[in-house]
Structure formats: structure tokens, C-alpha cells
Amino acid sequence: MIAVPEEFTRTTLAREGDAGSAWLAELPGIVEELLERWGCVPDGPVMHGGVGVVVPVRRPDGGTAVLKVSFPHPGNVHEPDAFAAWGGRGAVALHERDDERFAMLLERVRAATLAELADGDELVTVAARLGRRLAVPAPAHLPRLCEQAGAWEEGLRGDARELAHALPARVVDAAVATVRELGRVQPDTLVHGDLHARNILRADREPWLAVDPKGYAGDPAYDGGTLLKSRALALLEADDLHGAVHRVLDVFAEGAELDRERVRRWAQLHAVQAAFWGRRHGFRRARRGPGRDRLTDFADHLAQLLTRPR
Ligand SMILES: Nc1ncnc2c1ncn2[C@@H]1O[C@H](COP(=O)(O)OP(=O)(O)O)[C@@H](O)[C@H]1O
Numbered sequence: 001m002i003a004v005p006e007e008f009t010r011t012t013l014a015r016e017g018d019a020g021s022a023w024l025a026e027l028p029g030i031v032e033e034l035l036e037r038w039g040c041v042p043d044g045p046v047m048h049g050g051v052g053v054v055v056p057v058r059r060p061d062g063g064t065a066v067l068k069v070s071f072p073h074p075g076n077v078h079e080p081d082a083f084a085a086w087g088g089r090g091a092v093a094l095h096e097r098d099d100e101r102f103a104m105l106l107e108r109v110r111a112a113t114l115a116e117l118a119d120g121d122e123l124v125t126v127a128a129r130l131g132r133r134l135a136v137p138a139p140a141h142l143p144r145l146c147e148q149a150g151a152w153e154e155g156l157r158g159d160a161r162e163l164a165h166a167l168p169a170r171v172v173d174a175a176v177a178t179v180r181e182l183g184r185v186q187p188d189t190l191v192h193g194d195l196h197a198r199n200i201l202r203a204d205r206e207p208w209l210a211v212d213p214k215g216y217a218g219d220p221a222y223d224g225g226t227l228l229k230s231r232a233l234a235l236l237e238a239d240d241l242h243g244a245v246h247r248v249l250d251v252f253a254e255g256a257e258l259d260r261e262r263v264r265r266w267a268q269l270h271a272v273q274a275a276f277w278g279r280r281h282g283f284r285r286a287r288r289g290p291g292r293d294r295l296t297d298f299a300d301h302l303a304q305l306l307t308r309p310r
């Protein structure tokens, strides 16, 4: 019987309530069943992220792998489709899947993540080049980011109206314009959807491999915004925030071979959405109080810096 990490139990219960409690009760049984079906044995302490447990295992041939079982949430449905489309190029390989159980047997890589890299430029370059490799034609049935454009626009307008906030109208208008001009019609490219440094792991077959994709079809520049948002805490320490933010855009656009303006506009939209999200729900790092206020102020500031081309 595997031991589900306590922190994972706590956060799942807090987020999912009774449904989380019912699933957690089943989880050790699900893991047992899949280990048996795929002929694997546990091989090390159970790891976890926000939504899934990751069990290191040995396969029948002695090779290493991990079994990932995620909470059955619609946002986790397309992860195996993305891995299947990449076929191990730029991401960990998918060995087995059980979609009903939200489970996958994946190639195991090392524990170190790209987030441990001290050099910010190098970190962004690695993520960007990986983003470039992952930008392959999207499988037909993936959720299309363009289908979210209507909800994004409504969300922005509703939040701007209902929430007490300090964002100038031109900043919100720029985000709405991005949704209208870049959001409504998008290429059919496979988008990782959560490309940040903790979802990029050290590997041997390739120096770095991606894990934990959402699997969307859309504009690859979208992931530039995801990455920039994940750099926010590092940027918080920067002496010259304006310079540092635009440097991330330069380096990302170059490494990912994307139009810099497109990356900037997606990043601006992500920052405005984060500024509103923080006011409604708080942040993972600070749900409420002065910590939350500091982060919402910072998101406002980022959104404003990103509103102009440079
Ligand atoms: N293929 C893998 N090989 C080795 N470790 C992994 C692998 N996939 C995930 N992990 C470990 O498990 C953690 C959570 O995995 P992740 O897929 O990001 O889950 P979540 O969807 O919950 O965020 C990662 O941060 C990493 O430490």
C-alpha cells in the first residue's frame, strides 16, 4: 500500500472537499490495481504536485518509470494526449495510459527541475527552446484556446467592473484587445499550457524534458505568458523591473522563435488576469492579508509594464 503524502492529502481536501475525500480513499487501491496491471513495483518515496501523485516504479524489464495518478478533474483529461503527440520529443515518453483512472505510466527522469538554475537568462532560454520543440501540430480533439476567448473577455470586463482595483482603463483595454485580436483565431499548434520551470525536469536522453502539460490547441506564444508569470517571484527581487521583464520577453521570443510582440501581449493578458484572480481568490503563495496585497500590487505593476512595447 502506498503512503499518500500528507501535504497532498491536505491540499486536495481543501480544494475538492467531499469529492476529494472520496477519491483519496480510493487512491491507494487505484495505484495497487495499476501497478499490478502494468507489472510494476514501487521504487522510492511517492512524489506529488498540485493535482497528482507520482509514484517511482520499476517495470517488468527492470527499467524505471513513474506512475502518475491525477485527481479526476476536466483540466487533467488531455495530459496523455499531449504526451502521445510528442512521442518523447521534448517531453517524457508515455508508456501506458488509463484515462478512466486519470493515470499514466511515464518515463522517469531526474528529480532536479529547471527552477533550480540560478541564471535567469539560461532558464528562460531552456524553457523557450523546449517550447519551440513542443510546438507540433495539435491532435484534432484537444480543447482549443480560441474557444475560451469569449469567457476571457467576459471575465476581464466583469472583473474590471466588479472588483476594487487600481488598473488603469488602458491596461484592461489592452488585455481585451489581445483576446479579440490574438485569442479568437489561433493556430492549431499543441500548447503545453503550464510551461514553467518546475514542470521542466533534468533528463539524460535530452538535457531537459517537460512534464505536466494541460494539452491545448492554440498559439504557442501563450506559453510565454505562463513562463513570465512563473518568473514573477524572481522578478520581484530585480533592481530594474522594467529591464528584467523585457529581457525575459526578448530571451523567450528568441529561443522559442516567436514574434516578440505576440509574446508580450499574451504575457500582458496573463498579468491582468492574475491581478484580478489575486483579488478574487488570492494566490497559492498568499491567500490573503498583506502577502496577497503585495502580490496583487506586483501583478498590477507587471501588467502596466507589459502594456507598452518597451
Ligand atoms: N516523469 C517524471 N520523472 C520523475 N519525476 C517526476 C516525473 N513526473 C513528475 N515528477 C515529479 O513529481 C512532481 C509532480 O509532477 P507533476 O506532473 O508536475 O504533477 P502536478 O500535475 O500535480 O503538478 C514533479 O514536480 C516532479 O518532482
Ligand SMILES: [Mg+2]
Pocket (backbone or CB within 6 Å): 049, 050, 198, 199, 212
Ligand atoms: Mg506540476
